[in-house]
Structure formats: C-alpha cells, structure tokens
Amino acid sequence: MTAERVLPLLVAVPLLGAALLVGAGRWLPRYTADVFGLLVSGGTGALAVVELVGARGEPGPVEWVAGWRPEGGSGVGIVLVGDGAGLGLAALISALVTAALVYSRRFFDEPPPGQAGAFPALLLLFQAGMCGFVLTGDLFNAFVFFELMGVIAYALTGYRVEEARAVQGALTFGFVNSLGGYATLLGIGLLYARTGELGFAQIGAALDAAAGGGDALVTTGFALVATGLLVKAAAVPFHFWLPDAHSVAPTPVCMLLSGVMVELGVYGIARLYWATFAGPGGVSAADAHWVLLVQGVSTAVLGAVMCWQQRHLKRLLAFSTIAHTGLFLTALSALTPEAATGVGVYLVAHAGVKAALFGCVGVLLDRFGSVDERELHGRGRELRFVGVLFALGGLALAGLPPFGTALGKALCEEAAGPGATVLFVAVSAVTGAAVLRTAAGVFLGAGQPPAGPPHFAPRAAVRGEGKEQRPGASERRGADEFGTSDGHDTASGPEQEGEPETTGSGEEPETAGPVTRAPDSMLVATTALLAGGLAVGCVPALWPHLAHAADGLSDHSAYLAAVFGSPETPPASAAPSWRVSGVLLDLLATLLALVLARTAPRITAGTRRAAWARPLRRLHSGHVGDYVACTVAGMALLGLLLR
C-alpha cells in the first residue's frame, strides 16, 4: 500500500470505529468503549504522523479516491491532498481528540441506555469530519465534511440535555453554522457554473485560463464560500454562536471546538484563497488582504474586549479564542509564506494551551459545580496543581517565551508589520490578563471577595410569564440565576433586564458526583496539552516541518502542480526561530498582562461592569434572530469589501 492509497484511511478509520462503537454499544462495558475509542483516534493520529514523516521535504502524497486519476488534465473524481498543512492538521486533530477522550474518562456516568459508546463515537465522527475537511482537495467534498463537523458539533454541544442552557446554545450554533454552510454551497454553485469544476485546483486552473480576471461572479463566489468558513472561524460579525456554544458544551467538546475546529475555518480561508483564488483569474491580493485585515482586526479587538468582561470562565476562554482567531486572520492578511508559518506555529501552540485551559476549568466545574469567577473566589486554593497549570496557560496566552504561542506571535508580528504588532501585543496581553486575573482570584483568593452572599433572583417571572413550567426544571433554573445580583432583574421585559451577562454558577458537574480531587485522567490530559503548547516553542526540530507546511499552503502554482500530477517543490523559506525583538515584545505583552491582572481585582471584583462596553455586551443577546441578521449583514459587508 503506497502513501497515497493510505490517505483515505485517515477519514475511514475513525468512521469505522464510530460504527463499531455504536453497533456494539449494547454489549460493551464503558471502559472497553473508551479504550477502543482511544486506540482508534490515537492510531489515526499515528498514521497521519507516519505519512507526514514519510513525505519529508516533498510536496506529499496525492490520492484520487476510487482511482479516478484524471487522464489528459480533467477528471471526474475527488482528490485528497496530503501536503504538510493537511497532514499536520490531521495529526493535530487526532492528538486533541485523543486528549479529549482521555480527559472524558470520568465523564458522563450515565450514557444513553444501551449506548455506552455514544460519546466516544461522536468524538470519532468529529475527528473524521475534521480530517476529511483538511485533506480534501475538492470544494464540494469540503462542504460535505464541513457539514459533518457541524452536525456532530451541534449534537456534542447539546449533549447535556438536562441543562436548559445547553440545548439553547446548541440550537443557536446549529442555526448560524448551517446558514453559513448554505452560503458556502451557493458560492460553490456559482463557481461551478463559471468553471464547470469542483476541485480547488481545477477551479483555480479554470479561472486562470479565462483571461477575464476576477469579475463580480468570481468575487461573489469567493465571498459566499468564505462566509461559511468565517462563520466557522468565528470572525466578526459571524462569531455570535461561539461563546454561546462554548458556555454550554461539555468540557472535552470545548477543547475540540476552541482548540482546532474554529481554527479550521482560518485554515479553510487560507486553503481556499491560495489554492483557488490566488491566480490571475481569482481575487486580487490587495482585495484579499483588505478583507482579511478588516475581519481580523475587528475580531481581535472585539474578542479581547468581551473576554475581559466575562465572569463565566468558559465564556471568557471562548472570547479569548475569538480574539486569537482575529490575530490569526490579521497575520494571514499579509499573504506571505512567512505569515502562514507564523500562523501555523501560533495555531498549533494555541490549540494545546487553550485546550489545557478548558481542561482546568472542567476540573473546577466538577469540583465545585460552578464556573463563575465570583462564586469560585478563593475556593480553588486546595487545587494547587490545577492553579499552576491555569496560570501557566494564562501566561502562555499572553505570550511568555518559550511557549509556542510566544514564538508564533513573534513570527506573526514580524510578518504583519509594525501596525499589527501593537494589536498583537495589546490583544494577547488583555486575553492573558483576563485568565491571570481569574487565576489569582480563584486559586489565590486575591482581590476582594464578592460583596455579600449571592442572592437568588428567580427570573422565571421575567422569562416565562404565564408559561407552564416543569417543577423539576424551575428549581434548577432558579439555581442557574443566582449570582446575577444587580437587583435589576425584577424589571420586566427583555430589554429592561439588568446587566446582560451569563453567570457560570449552578452548572451541573459533568462527573457522577462532585470529585473530591481532580481525577488523574483529567490532569494527565491537561498537562500533556500544555506541554504540547510549550514544545512547539522549545523543540526546533518541529519548526522546519511547520515552515514546509506553510510554504506548500501558500503556493498557488505548487498546489495546482501537485494535484495535476507534476509535483514541484515550492521555494523553501527559512525555518522560524526566536529573535531578540520578538522575545522582547513577548515579554512586554506578558508584563502588560501581569500589570493588568494585578490591577484587575480592584476594577472588577465589585458588581459593576464598564459602562462603555455595555452596548457591545447587549449585542450578544442570545437571540437567534439577532445573530442571523448580523450574519446576513456580514455577508453583505464581505461582498462590499471585495469590490
């Protein structure tokens, strides 16, 4: 079996694993199902690594599924491209899925009856969807895997059906993402009408052959396809689903959503632009630069501001993911191989760090039944090791060398220019500071404790006037609301309600009972993830691989040549390395984060939030209609920017 032939297995093996888990779910004990899931996801990851190492320095294997290798330049089949970026991301996805499976060993002691393997099976399906998305060289096939990722992600987000908020967040996620997916499909239809092709490379070649250049049809096609990807990447104003989904999803699912699925949107944009639209018949580099810059900067700023305002820890981390996605898009707007390398390093390290941070929050949730910053104040003193991990994660987000995030940030700053450097330092400092502030409050008890005991403010009267309520549920709902202690809550009507905020208290722990100490499986997974984030910055052997992957990703003609069967090696750019200026800027960002976190308890331990950010907070209304309206407006904006 050649390296090419093996490529489809990266999708087929997890799918088969999921089918077996579901099929045998009635007879499998929980433990066997978990171990089997681990073996399948880990095995898939190992396969990706073997393929990656086997293709060292070369453009990588290209497989026409079912043997439909084209004769004479144009074929009918689907192509899988195992280049550095695709295989590398497949390995990253598999590593994170494996970590999430280890982490969830003690989770969900009540799987659906007769379905012991349901949760691992869903994770394996998610892995297959993501691997398919990164490997495929066909636009419609990418849409199929995009939808597979989406469907599984909605189900995973709503996994804890007993929680009122979980099902709501999952539904919002489903609506916005599906709408984005359909916009993508409309774009695919337009591009097919023009070119009569569906492959990234084939469409690109057809566009280049028609000498007309990018007219309204091509730019609209690009805008529509990009809409779906930007929804996935949670770029402003398509981002509203992300905090809602992350607030309610089980912790291992948050790890996967924030760690890699959202970033696949960024990858998708990069792949789409360079493989298809970077030629003379596509979208001009100036237009693409402008779109990515506007999207990136606005996303980064909004993410940082909103991150700072949160008290729900998962939501705080969710907004930090938005901020970092904004940074990735900003760096990508330089459209150079160096920028792609920087984003690659940043993205891989961020995946480990962010997943580890979610892991820490999951431990807090299971120990205390809350992820609310104020309610947890000082209660984490006993979880010293988790506190250290959480603080290290915060420092890594801020950009403390030698974490990989710091290296990635330095490389991105270098590639994106001085103006962007200010943004990178500020945004990473603010998101890092938000995590550090929480770490100091929760694990050290720094700052003032919250004023007075949180009182219950049953908001059922506001929300469901006259509605029938299930007694069992209303008790839980009352508990959900305590902590919203501003006293405005009794005002009626949705617009007059008090602080627009989501507290993190009264959450259902995800384990059977509250854990007395953090389970080893959780700590092992969390530590390994953080170590992964560190390794990206400390293991120079990884860097040439990342540079090679970025070179392949950012070369239009090399991609076309690889698909059409005459692979050429793109000119190799220098492997990334630490520079003094980058280290100094990283240290500056870390210092800023520490200063901000130090002053923070005085600012936020009280009950009032910054008034100036209130309109922005109101915008995140939790209302599906608002989010859809913003998504449609975002599509129009995208088209406008491309004119």
Added chain:
Amino acid sequence: MNKAVRLWVLGVGCAGVAVLFAGAFRRLPEFGGSHHPYGARAVAAALHRHTANVVSSVNFDQRSFDTLGEQAILFGAVLGTVVVLRQAKDERRVPPEPAVVAPTVRGYALVSLPLTLLVGLYVVAHGQLSPGGGFQGGLVVATALHLLYVAVDYRALERLRPVPVFALADAFGDAAYLLLGLAVLVAGASFLGNVLPLGTFNTLASGGIVPLLNAAIGIEVAAAAVVLLAQFLDQALELVPRDGEHR
C-alpha cells in the same frame, strides 16, 4: 438588539446580499446552455463503467467519497438525535395508549404497506439503472413500516420494529460502505475503487461496485429513518415528566 434595530440590520444586509447576487447572476453562463464540461465527462465515465443511471455513477463511483461523508452525516445525526432525545433523569416512560382507527384507513394502510415495501426495495435494487437508489428507496422502505402506525397504533409499530435491531442495522450499513472501500484497498486498488466486473449495460448486475454501495446505503437509510422517527415518536407518545400525570 431590539426588534427595530434587528430589522434594520437585516434589511441592510439583505439589500447588500441582493446586490451581490444580482451582480453575480448577470455574469452566469446562459440558462440552459450546453457548456457542462464536468457533466459531459461524468456521462462518458458512467457509460464506460456500464452504469445507466449517471447520477448513481457520480454518487457511488466517481464521487463516492462525497457519499461516504454524506452517510457519515446521516449516521452522526441519528446518533446525535438519539443522544439529544434520550430519556432524561426527570422523565419516565409510559406505555402508549391503544388507538381507534377507522376501518377504511386501516384497510387502506394495510394494503399499501406491502406494496410500499416492495416499491422501496425495487427502488434500492434498481439504483444503477433508473432514477432512485439507496437514499430514495431506503426512505420508502422506512415509510412502509410506519404505515403500521397509521393502520393500527404505536404499540403495533413498536412490536414490528425493535429499535435496537434497527440501530444495529444502521451501524451495519455504515460499516458495510466503509468495509467495501477497505476491501478494495486491501485487494490492491484505491479505496472505494470500482474493480468488480462491470456486467452487462442496463441489467441488474451492472456497474461493478455501484449496486453494492447502493445496497449498503439502502440498509443504512431505512434503518436510520426508523431510528430517527422512533426518537421523535417516543417523545410524543411515551416520555412524560417523572412527576407529571399520565397524559
């Protein structure tokens, strides 16, 4: 956002998207034109592989990897629905009530049940020859079973379709598609490659791997639709709040 602001944002957005669409649609090739390069190639490839229904050839041979993802979506959505609609901690099951059915309805449904089942199986089996295939035929088969719910009541349907068996069949159909692909790979060709004898054009045994993949999809779709509908029917007819009264 209050309603007025939302409508403004939406209105501006829709206007902008409409302008985008208008600009793009005017540049489209003429409606009904004869320039379909991929389509022409797909027709030639299907005829070459002795598959009379070109759409089936595209779905199960030329772009069978799309269908792989598609059936994974179906499988995942059914699993997701089973998970989301599982019996929650605060719910209990009650036996469904017997229903009174008008004799004409019962008679009609009982007569059309075997006919529908037959039509469904025919559509699955002839996917490579005539419009239809595993997806369409599978749904018809699932519909046939549910005619029992119309003809008798939910308890009769529950006796006829044990959900665990159909969940197993769903997983089996999904696995069969993958295992067929893997078997080809192990035999030395590409994953999902069409290496079987192609048979005589326009006969039941033509198209190589197409009828086999079609059958796998047919099993999966029929079973998936049954499991999916069972979740929703259970919600409507069997699950009640633990502390609630019998409906």
Added chain:
Amino acid sequence: MNGRRTERGRIRRRERPAQPPYAQRPLFHRETRTVNLLPFFCAGWLFLVGCYALATSRNLIHAVGALAVCQSSTYVLLLAVGYRSGGTAPVFSDVPPGARPVVDPVVQALTLTDVVVGATVTALLLALVVQIAKRHGTVDPDELRELRG
C-alpha cells in the same frame, strides 16, 4: 456513443476567442436574457426570504423551517446551473446514449447529497427544539435570553 458530443465540445473550446463567451454577451439587451435569469433570481430570493423568516421568527419550529427554505435556494441554484435546453434526465436505461442531450448529472448528484444533509440537520435541530420546549417551557426565541453578554 457520446464521443461525438464531447469531441464537438472540445473543438469549440479550442477555437474559443481570447475573451470568454460570457464576457461578450450583452447583459440586458434582449428580453430573453432577463427571462433566462429568472431561475437564478428565484434561488437568490429563496435565500433572502429564508433569512428574513429566520431572523424574525417567533417560533423555533418555524425557524427550522425557515432554514430549510434557505437551503432550498441551493437546490434551485444547483439545478438551474446544470440545466440544458431540451435536455432529459441523465439516465440511459430507456434513452440510447447520445440520442438526446441530457442535463448535467453532477449537480443532480450534489443536490441529492445536499437534500440528505438538509434533512439530517433539520432532524437534529428539531430534536434540540423538543428539548428546548421541555427545558424552557417555550419555543419563542424572544423568551430565551439566558446566554447573554
């Protein structure tokens, strides 16, 4: 068989002028052109009207339906793109190959995939709506205001 047709198509492509055909065609000069755009504008209209319904919906079940309307725009667009004047279904069990032009089979296959995707997404979203109705006691999005800020 149908080699003749592909051969002709190839010749036409080889002789194509430097400017692609769509670049020369007058946009709105003839009335027929406007009529010929109707299927495409129908697709655009479906998408926008679906978005409107989704954004202003007062009932989540209705909203799931609105999403399905958005999706149906993709069916219309794909099938319109693949249509060929005088073309019949791309099935050769009762039509000898090459006897009549056929519409583009690829978009039909894509549409079939799309239909399955849409149906499954709808099922999953409806399942979530069922749970929302149980947990929140309402299916009006205006009354779901827990995840804010």
